[in-house]
Every structure is written in C-alpha cells, then in structure tokens.
Amino acid sequence: MSKSLFERLGGRNGISIIVDDTVENHMNNTNVNARFLPLKEKPEQLAIIKNHTIDFFQAGSGGPNNYKGKDMVTAHTGMNINPTEYMHVMDDIFMALDKNDIDEETKKDVLAILWELKEMIIAK
Template identity: 70%
Template structure:
C-alpha cells in the first residue's frame, strides 16, 4: 500500500462522509446518544464539531489539512467519558467505516489510532 491513510479513507470527502455517518450512528446509539443529541438543537455547533472532526482525522491520516482545534484532553475535559462509552464510540465509527466500504487493513490502522487516543479522552 503506497496510498496514505487519508487517501484510503477517501480524502476529505470520504472522511466527511465517515464523520457524518459516525455521528448519526452515535445519535442513534442509546449507550452514547445523550452526549450527541443536544447538538441536534444547535446545528451550527454540530457543524463545527463535524468540521473539527473531519480536520482532525484528515490531518492525522496524512492529508493536506491543518487542524486548528483543541487537543484531545482539552476537547474532552469535564466530559468524564467512561471506557465503555469510548468503546461504543469506536464501534459506531466502525459501523461508519463498514458503511463506506473501508477495507480491513485500513480499519486496523484506524483502530490503532483510535486506541492511541484513548488515554487522552477517557475520564478527562
């Protein structure tokens, strides 16, 4: 594989679709939707969160994007996300990856990245 992870995820448009699908899945997942449903009433904030997510994953996967959002500990500070919630979110992301026909090797690389972020997000 010579393509970057960014390219294998479909570039900016592919990552945008994956983020949209993952957040839709979070909103329908009773284990985590309480954290996401309030954003339905604030579409500007939801759009901002989605854009930061697209930029974060684009930059982190080798794309030509400059992420200007907060770092993971600051972005999740005070949320007290549990290990179980984090696992549900990962599961939802994998639903989105499957929906977008992302191959197994690419999914393994995404999982590795998500796992590396765990300590920066859980119990902040």
C-alpha cells in the same frame, strides 16, 4: 508506493461522509446518544464539531493539516467519558467504516489511531 491512510479513507470527501455516518450512529446509539442528541438543537455547534473532526482526522491520516481545534485532552476535559462509552463510540466509527466499504487493513490503521487517543479522552 502505497496510499496514505487519508487516501484510503477517500480523502476529505470520504472522511466527511464517514464523520457524518458516525455522528448519525452516535445519535442512534442509546449508550452514548445523550451526549450527542442535544447537538440536534444546535446545528451550528454540530457543524463546528464535525468540521474539527474532519480536519483532525484529515491531518492525522496523512492529508493536509488544517486542524485548528483543541488538543484531545482539552477538548474532552470535563466530559468524564468512561471506557464503556469510548468502546461504543469506536463501534459507531467502525459501523460507518463498514457502511463505506473501508477495507480491513485501513480499519486496522484507524483502530490504532483510536487506541492511541483513548488515554487522552477517557475520564478527562
């Protein structure tokens, strides 16, 4: 029997590291960092966002479902994220996956999830 995506990402600990690396990438990405840099001044809010992201990805990848955050449309309504920004965010995620030596098949599975979420996030 093959491992779940959750297991291939390293479980909650692995997902947490990937989320931390992704947020750091966002902070350094001039194409999207205006959305993320203000969170440096709000560490409690940043921690909440990171934890929701970890819980969301954990639940969506076959791990325990602890996600109690907003659905994707509600969470992104009013942000007016454009397709270019979404692609930059995806690039940042894949940089984090590469940094954490995630294999190609697992990255394809992550890509499929991100592609499914796209319409729930862009231009909301």
